[in-house]
Structure formats: structure tokens, C-alpha cells
Amino acid sequence: MHNVLVPFDGSASAKRAVQYLVDFSKVYPDIQVHLLNVQREPNLYGNYVPASMLDDLRKGAIQHAEKVNREAALLLEQAGISHQSHVAVGDVVTEVVAAVKRLGCNTVVMGTRGMGSLGNLVMGSVATRVVHDVPVPVLLVK
Template structure:
């Protein structure tokens, strides 16, 4: 595990994944972490949305994502870990899989919200979809 992608949404479980990497880096100092926040695309209702309005909505989502990844980056850098931050707007799982390939990551480390089995059966979870779709191993941190 040398190049790691961490999907980070600011949740307690995502923060535990960051803490796991901080602890892990003490024994493996060559670790590079790519922190990614994916914001869902705007949900549009009605017949007409101008291109300018759509651009503004996406820009707002990107700005929000940058604020979220800054928190993780600060903690990783304070621990001496090399990290890069990335943001995306769109469908979460496909953006994560694309980022793994684009950045040459060999592992995904992510938190799981611990949703019950009924919730996973009905809705599915991001963690479950990433485990199935990721081309590299996924380490889930509870």
C-alpha cells in the first residue's frame, strides 16, 4: 500500500479512515494519499435550466467539496503524510473508480457508516458498491 485513495465526506467514519492512515504511516512513511470528495450533481426539476445556472450549481458543489477535503489534508500533512486533494461532481462510485485509475492508486481506504443489513439490502451503500467496482483492494475502516 503506497498510493492510497481516500473518499472523504467529513463523516466520523471517514475521519476514522484518515486516522487509520496516520497510524499506518508511522510504519510505512512512503505513503502517498489522494483525498477525494465527490458531490452529487444538481437535481433539476422543471423544463429549463440555463447553462450559466448549471455552471453556478456545479461550481458551488466544487467549492463545498474543497472545504471538506481541506480538513483531511490538514490532518494528513500535520502527520507528515504526502497528500493531494481532489474534488468531483457526479455519481460517487464511478468517480471513485475513475480516480483510482487516474492517480495510479493501489488501495482504497474508506470508512463505512455501519448501516444495518436491511439498509444495505434495500438501498445499497457506497462502500459496498466501491468494493464491487474497484479495480484495487478496498480496506474498510469501521
């Protein structure tokens, strides 16, 4: 069985990665897809932030991640592909590596251009970092 992790951020590139798997499943129907949307930790400035505010920000981030994943889950569901949706808050690459290990994924399929920030130009793209950090093959979809 192909146990695939799809880091999904809702970008056009990520949607193409999901469509690739839909097409792939027509030839290789024995596939399990794990969608993962990772939201970054909120950037807070100041000396004091109430714990309740931090909780609200994290809850909002998780709700947004679930909403983003729903679009991809619908495509997979319509194609009859077995899938699970996962969300996390933290560093994208760290969470992708952890999910690969935790979920026993044997492949990562992801888009080459996501909704990253200008920092990606300086530090290297998330896709490049994933390729170097995960212990399984990575298929990048343009």
C-alpha cells in the same frame, strides 16, 4: 510506495479512515494519499434551467468539496504525509473507480458509513459498491 485513495465526505467514519492512515504512516512512512470528495450532480426539476444556473450550482458543489477535503488535508499535513486533494461532481462510485485508475492507486481506504441518503438502504451502501467495482484492495474502517 503505497498509493492510497481516500474517498472523503467529512463524516465521522471518513475521519477515522484518515486517522487510520496517519497511524499507518508511523509504521509505513512511504505513503501517498489522494483525498477525493465527490459531490452529486444537482437535482433540478422543470423544463428549463439556464446554463448559468447550472454552472453556479457546479461551482458551489466544487467549492464545498474543497472545503470538506481541507479538514482531512490538514490532518495529513500535520502528520507529514504526502497528499493531494481531488474533487469531482457526479456519481460517487463511478468517480472513485475512475480516480483509482487515473491516479494509479493500489489501495482504497474508506469509512463504512458516510453521509449518504436513505437511498443507500435500498440500493446498497457506497462502500459495498466500491468494494465490488474497484480493481484494487479496499480497506474499510469502522
